[in-house]
Amino acid sequence: MATCRVSVLSLTFCTSFDVRVRSDNLNTSFTGNRSEPVARSARHRLFPRVASRRSRVRAVQATYDYDLVIIGAGVGGHGAALHARSRGLKTAVLTGGDAGGTCVNRGCVPSKALLAAAGKVRELRTVERLQAMGISVRGQVDYDRQAVSNHANSLASRVRGNLVQSLRGLGVDVLDARGALVAPQKVELLKPRERTGERVVTARDVVIATGSVPAVPPGIQVDGKTVFTSDDALKLEWVPEWIAIIGSGYIGLEFSDVYTALGSEVTFIEAAPKLMPSFDAEISRYAERLLISPRPVDAYTGVLATKVVPGIPGQKPVHIELVNAETKAPVEVLQVDAALVATGRRPYTDGLGLEKLGVRLNKGFVPVDDHMRVLDETGAPIEHLYCIGDANGKLMLAHAASAQGISVVEHIAGNTSYRLRMECIPAACFTHPEISMVGFTEEQARAIAERERFELGKALGHFRANSKALAENHAEGIAKVLFRKDTGELLGMHIIGMHAADLIHEAANAMQTGIPVHKLAFAVHTHPTLSEICDEAFKAAAGMAAH
Numbered sequence: 001m002a003t004c005r006v007s008v009l010s011l012t013f014c015t016s017f018d019v020r021v022r023s024d025n026l027n028t029s030f031t032g033n034r035s036e037p038v039a040r041s042a043r044h045r046l047f048p049r050v051a052s053r054r055s056r057v058r059a060v061q062a063t064y065d066y067d068l069v070i071i072g073a074g075v076g077g078h079g080a081a082l083h084a085r086s087r088g089l090k091t092a093v094l095t096g097g098d099a100g101g102t103c104v105n106r107g108c109v110p111s112k113a114l115l116a117a118a119g120k121v122r123e124l125r126t127v128e129r130l131q132a133m134g135i136s137v138r139g140q141v142d143y144d145r146q147a148v149s150n151h152a153n154s155l156a157s158r159v160r161g162n163l164v165q166s167l168r169g170l171g172v173d174v175l176d177a178r179g180a181l182v183a184p185q186k187v188e189l190l191k192p193r194e195r196t197g198e199r200v201v202t203a204r205d206v207v208i209a210t211g212s213v214p215a216v217p218p219g220i221q222v223d224g225k226t227v228f229t230s231d232d233a234l235k236l237e238w239v240p241e242w243i244a245i246i247g248s249g250y251i252g253l254e255f256s257d258v259y260t261a262l263g264s265e266v267t268f269i270e271a272a273p274k275l276m277p278s279f280d281a282e283i284s285r286y287a288e289r290l291l292i293s294p295r296p297v298d299a300y301t302g303v304l305a306t307k308v309v310p311g312i313p314g315q316k317p318v319h320i321e322l323v324n325a326e327t328k329a330p331v332e333v334l335q336v337d338a339a340l341v342a343t344g345r346r347p348y349t350d351g352l353g354l355e356k357l358g359v360r361l362n363k364g365f366v367p368v369d370d371h372m373r374v375l376d377e378t379g380a381p382i383e384h385l386y387c388i389g390d391a392n393g394k395l396m397l398a399h400a401a402s403a404q405g406i407s408v409v410e411h412i413a414g415n416t417s418y419r420l421r422m423e424c425i426p427a428a429c430f431t432h433p434e435i436s437m438v439g440f441t442e443e444q445a446r447a448i449a450e451r452e453r454f455e456l457g458k459a460l461g462h463f464r465a466n467s468k469a470l471a472e473n474h475a476e477g478i479a480k481v482l483f484r485k486d487t488g489e490l491l492g493m494h495i496i497g498m499h500a501a502d503l504i505h506e507a508a509n510a511m512q513t514g515i516p517v518h519k520l521a522f523a524v525h526t527h528p529t530l531s532e533i534c535d536e537a538f539k540a541a542a543g544m545a546a547h
């Protein structure tokens with residue numbers, strides 16, 4: 001494929017089929033109306049870059065069906081498509097018959113709806129907390145399981161509808177087909193549940209955004225009724241009296257929060273030596289105090305569930321065999337009502353045809369560089385082929401997938417100096433209370449400080465010292481900021497407490513824009529708000545007294 005690398009001003013003289021604009025200084029914020037007819041010569045004089053990009057799109061369309069084809073219409077594909085339209089790219093998205101993907105249909109959206117409903121049940125049943133504020137609830141607080149389930153599922157379908165509408169509204173072709181790669185710039189369209197190709201579309205650039213599915217370890221039989229993954233748990237078809245949750249990561253913790261609020265007893269089965277192994281250690285100890293100890297939850301750590309056999313609700317229990325994760329010696333046999341398998345996710349890259357293009361998948365994940373370009377088996381990027389979101393495994397979060405999609409479009413549009421800073425992407429676990437984080441854990445930051453020979457700073461803010469948290473009678477939790485003492489650079493922040501998921505953006509934005517902690521300490525926060533907990537931590541970091 002001949003690639004014509006030309007400056008934007010000489011673009012109109014290039015007649016190659018594959019035109020790439022080298023425009024490191026491209027105006028990245030242009031959002032002009034692209035359908036507006038303009039006198040060509042005048043436009044060139046006034047807005048040469050914009051006019052050149054318009055010419056480029058016209059040149060590309062002469063050869064390819066689309067500027068951009070995105071395989072997968074989850075949040076990653078959606079984010080990429082929206083940004084592509086704002087960049088004037090002719091774009092198609094293949095939904096695979098599953099518009100919205102995991103986040104909308106089987107992930108963030110329905111799980112947060114269940115957590116919201118379950119959270120209200122928990123709040124209303126926590127009599128002492130309410131009584132301390134002068135509130136009493138007469139009679140029993142009850143919930144209608146089916147109505148809670150409907151709340152989650154109708155929200156998912158509403159968000160799915162909005163997502164498709166937003167794509168169509170911006171002029172994206174939404175094609176209800178699965179995609180398979182014939183070549184880096186050629187995608188065969190397959191009917192969602194068939195293998196036969198309908199037609200092939202070509203695109204100057206192709207983005208793989210095919211997401212992930214639950215990973216189920218060997219020996220665990222999933223029947224979708226008594227032994228299930230999050231896909232089925234979200235339907236909330238029943239609320240088991242006793243449920244084993246295998247894995248204490250994000251999904252395990254969030255579902256433990258839902259199930260215990262709705263009346264279940266939970267037993268965690270975690271392979272790592274401690275619960276919540278990927279979280280900052282101090283925060284996970286705090287989380288044990290707030291989310292595990294006061295609730296009907298017990299846990300096995302350092303054990304694997306090697307055999308899980310489904311039961312029959314009300315008749316036959318689920319049978320679980322546990323072994324020591326290191327020695328593999330038998331530990332115990334459990335008989336519970338249900339088991340949720342929450343042991344991570346695997347990439348959904350089956351049948352894409354990547355191996356034929358010389359890509360060596362890493363446990364199914366697509367290898368990519370910092371621009372999300374797919375790498376071949378020699379480690380070289382395959383021109384015009386990108387992969388974003390869960391399928392590349394860099395960070396399995398909805399907003400990370402979408403941000404990667406935006407970064408790909410920037411690269412395609414010639415803004416090659418833009419690199420997404422993955423380390424500044426925040427994350428949150430939506431338990432009650434919430435946990436959020438950005439950057440390094442304290443353990444990681446200490447190791448870096450030792451290696452790079454700088455002194456690590458750590459400062460705390462406390463919910464118990466915050467007027468708003470006290471007024472809400474939710475004064476449990478901390479905010480911890482980690483920073484370099486010599487430069488004030490933020491290395492991470494971890495929060496556990498009410499609305500932690502919203503509070504983390506103060507640190508995430510500061511990390512993204514490079515604001516040091518001693519400058520953050522002078523930012524003014526509204527009183528009384530929870531954000532003052534971050535303010536307390538930033539001021540403590542800068543050696544200032546909090547008010």
Ligand SMILES: Cc1cc2nc3c(=O)[nH]c(=O)nc-3n(C[C@H](O)[C@H](O)[C@H](O)COP(=O)(O)OP(=O)(O)OC[C@H]3O[C@@H](n4cnc5c(N)ncnc54)[C@H](O)[C@@H]3O)c2cc1C
Binds near residue numbers: 076
């Ligand atoms: C229970 C649960 C709760 C979660 N909660 C959160 C949360 O609160 N916050 C958060 O940030 N993240 C959350 N996540 C993670 C989040 O859902 C994912 O990180 C996100 O959905 C990844 O987006 P994606 O676009 O990469 O993939 P997906 O959303 O999985 O979308 C990929 C789409 O591509 C389709 N596809 C696959 N193959 C093809 C093909 N060949 N052709 C066409 N289409 C294809 C798939 O069917 C799917 O529709 C949660 C996940 C789960 C399971």
Ligand SMILES: NC(=O)c1ccc[n+]([C@@H]2O[C@H](COP(=O)([O-])OP(=O)(O)OC[C@H]3O[C@@H](n4cnc5c(N)ncnc54)[C@H](O)[C@@H]3O)[C@@H](O)[C@H]2O)c1
Binds near residue numbers: 247396397428
């Ligand atoms: N709020 C959110 O942002 C949110 C919510 C849910 C899911 N997610 C995303 O979905 C992905 C999947 O979530 P998850 O909780 O399944 O994965 P996870 O990686 O967060 O946690 C999996 C846990 O299972 C344990 N484990 C693995 N194999 C095991 C085995 N055989 N026996 C016992 N324990 C085992 C691991 O040690 C780990 O603690 C995550 O990467 C997360 O980013 C995000």
